[in-house]
Amino acid sequence: MSEIRRFNSYHRILHVAMAVSFIGLVASGMPIKYAQAPWAIWLTKFLGGYQGAALIHRICAVITFGYFAAHILYVIHNIVIVRKLKFNPLGPESMVPWIKDAEDIYNNFKWFLGLGPRPRHDQWTYWEKFDYWAVFWGVGMIGVSGLFLWFPVFFSKFLPGWAFNIATVIHSDEALLAAGFIFTIHYFNTHMRPEKFPMDTVIFTGTMSLHELKHERPLEYERLAAENRLKDYEVKPQAAWVTDAGIIFGFAIVLIGFFLLILILLGQFYY
Amino acid sequence: MKCTRLAVLMFSSLMFSLAFTAVAVAKDDCYSCHVQKGMQGYIDKKSFEQSVHGGLDCTKCHVGMSAYPHGKVLKVNCGSCHFLGREGAPTEKALEYKLSVHGQALVAGNTAAPNCQTCHGSHYIFRSTDARSETRRENIPSVCSKCHPAEFEAYSKSIHGKEFLDNKNPAVPTCFDCHAEHRIPRTNEAEWKLALIKQCGNCHAEELNTYHKTYHGKVTRLGYTTSIAKCSDCHGAHGILPPSDPESRLSPKNIVATCQACHPGATANFTKYYAHAEESNRAKYPVLYYTFMFMTVLLISVFAFFLTHTFLWAYRALKERMEKKGGE
Numbered sequence: 001m002s003e004i005r006r007f008n009s010y011h012r013i014l015h016v017a018m019a020v021s022f023i024g025l026v027a028s029g030m031p032i033k034y035a036q037a038p039w040a041i042w043l044t045k046f047l048g049g050y051q052g053a054a055l056i057h058r059i060c061a062v063i064t065f066g067y068f069a070a071h072i073l074y075v076i077h078n079i080v081i082v083r084k085l086k087f088n089p090l091g092p093e094s095m096v097p098w099i100k101d102a103e104d105i106y107n108n109f110k111w112f113l114g115l116g117p118r119p120r121h122d123q124w125t126y127w128e129k130f131d132y133w134a135v136f137w138g139v140g141m142i143g144v145s146g147l148f149l150w151f152p153v154f155f156s157k158f159l160p161g162w163a164f165n166i167a168t169v170i171h172s173d174e175a176l177l178a179a180g181f182i183f184t185i186h187y188f189n190t191h192m193r194p195e196k197f198p199m200d201t202v203i204f205t206g207t208m209s210l211h212e213l214k215h216e217r218p219l220e221y222e223r224l225a226a227e228n229r230l231k232d233y234e235v236k237p238q239a240a241w242v243t244d245a246g247i248i249f250g251f252a253i254v255l256i257g258f259f260l261l262i263l264i265l266l267g268q269f270y271y
Numbered sequence: 272m273k274c275t276r277l278a279v280l281m282f283s284s285l286m287f288s289l290a291f292t293a294v295a296v297a298k299d300d301c302y303s304c305h306v307q308k309g310m311q312g313y314i315d316k317k318s319f320e321q322s323v324h325g326g327l328d329c330t331k332c333h334v335g336m337s338a339y340p341h342g343k344v345l346k347v348n349c350g351s352c353h354f355l356g357r358e359g360a361p362t363e364k365a366l367e368y369k370l371s372v373h374g375q376a377l378v379a380g381n382t383a384a385p386n387c388q389t390c391h392g393s394h395y396i397f398r399s400t401d402a403r404s405e406t407r408r409e410n411i412p413s414v415c416s417k418c419h420p421a422e423f424e425a426y427s428k429s430i431h432g433k434e435f436l437d438n439k440n441p442a443v444p445t446c447f448d449c450h451a452e453h454r455i456p457r458t459n460e461a462e463w464k465l466a467l468i469k470q471c472g473n474c475h476a477e478e479l480n481t482y483h484k485t486y487h488g489k490v491t492r493l494g495y496t497t498s499i500a501k502c503s504d505c506h507g508a509h510g511i512l513p514p515s516d517p518e519s520r521l522s523p524k525n526i527v528a529t530c531q532a533c534h535p536g537a538t539a540n541f542t543k544y545y546a547h548a549e550e551s552n553r554a555k556y557p558v559l560y561y562t563f564m565f566m567t568v569l570l571i572s573v574f575a576f577f578l579t580h581t582f583l584w585a586y587r588a589l590k591e592r593m594e595k596k597g598g599e
Contacts, residue, residue: 159540169559
């Protein structure tokens with residue numbers, strides 16, 4: 001049975017780069033944020049002292065800027081070259097939030113409360129769009145404030161020294177927001193919710209079953225079927241080792257994430 | 272020969288008495304000479320008897336003194352009691368001294384290194400709470416200044432030194448409070464550097480608290496001391512002056528150079544960093560305060576919305592799954 005392609009290899013590689021660098025950033029950054037917590041001391045030692053942790057943090061930051069830039073280039077290439085500017089930014093294939101997303105939020109809450117049917121989704125749900133734009137916001141805020149803190153002497157040519165106090169607050173709280181969000185809400189929405197439990201491997205393998213497309217994204221299925229484009233997305237199922245590698249990698253990342261989440265929660269209790 | 276017999280008897284009685292006194296030279300025997308003013312090794316009997324060692328026989332410290340005239344007086348080794356706890360002598364401080372930079376130098380053969388007597392004196396040792404003690408708190412800077420005149424000079428001009436020496440305020444730190452009394456660690460010991468930060472915080476609690484909120488403070492809190500600013504890196508050590516003093520390391524004249532010690536190329540703009548920022552202080556740090564408020568509201572809103580979303584979703588999804596199973 002053939003499968004439906006949801007993510008291409010470029011998407012999948014960028015997501016792996018993102019997951020690995022994000023874990024690295026959280027693991028090497030949180031001991032500084034929660035320096036008063038006993039676990040921060042051994043985690044820092046494990047990462048090679050504070051200078052080792054700082055090096056890991058900077059390497060992962062460079063990877064982050066790299067995948068971010070790679071994605072921007074991809075989007076430009078996709079819209080300008082592949083789609084020859086024939087792309088509706090407010091359409092169902094766009095990541096831009098629009099009226100349908102607001103309706104879906106409202107209807108999804110109604111469904112949660114047993115007051116209506118489950119909303120029918122297209123290619124990108126509102127929580128997926130939120131995850132997507134949160135990365136722009138997060139990389140923007142954490143990345144810019146992080147560069148300030150990385151090169152304070154350079155940036156103090158244009159900014160007063162107290163800008164680094166502001167940058168510290170933004171960097172630290174945005175990091176808590178990002179880590180807290182990814183390790184709870186993103187994990188639940190994509191992996192832990194009962195329909196997906198224990199893991200949705202689509203981001204690792206790139207493919208999902210036709211049944212899943214019909215069930216999860218009926219509007220996309222109907223749209224592709226009506227436009228006779230389903231065949232464009234049909235691919236052979238991934239080799240078993242690809243799926244297995246995806247599961248192993250995904251589980252490792254999810255478990256490390258949960259572990260870091262516990263450390264963060266513990267850190268909140270030490271003052 | 273009667274003469275010979277008498278001589279033998281007298282000689283043997285002398286030998287006998289000498290043998291006897293060898294095991295018990297009374298203090299009074301020593302006093303009989305050493306209380307005479309101008310005498311080498313003069314003893315002020317009254318003061319000595321009131322000192323902490325006043326109850327001890329002279330020979331407890333001056334070992335090997337068994338007869339008159341006594342020979343060369345050996346250097347007194349306080350450790351024979353204070354390292355070993357003989358005669359009920361307290362050992363704790365002496366053993367700390369042994370580990371100190373002073374004690375280690377002495378062990379290594381540096382004869383100029385201070386021993387016990389250098390600071391405590393010899394015969395007139397009193398408790399440090401006694402006004403007659405060499406090592407009473409008020410006298411510590413002058414004791415240390417004997418070997419460390421440059422440090423004393425800087426300290427005596429500093430905000431701590433002026434308060435201590437001129438205003439006679441015993442609560443401000445003096446040499447001992449930072450250098451740990453007998454323990455006096457090497458100044459490159461990481462453990463000591465970390466302890467010093469806490470030491471400053473004993474009086475400057477708010478500054479320690481705000482320091483711990485900065486990257487500098489967080490790194491030292493993790494136990495690292497290299498290439499990271501500790502209190503003394505910015506404020507100085509012996510010669511701490513208020514920033515309003517032009518000679519202070521933090522005065523407008525000097526602060527750029529102080530920051531440049533770790534941040535080469537730092538400018539006046541750079542020094543506008545708040546090394547002791549407090550985000551809850553709206554009056555003093557308004558931009559920081561509002562940034563912190565904005566971030567707090569953002570975090571609470573995002574988590575409140577999505578956690579509600581997640582819990583309701585989990586509830587609905589589990590319910591549907593159970594209903595499905597029940598229907599099957």
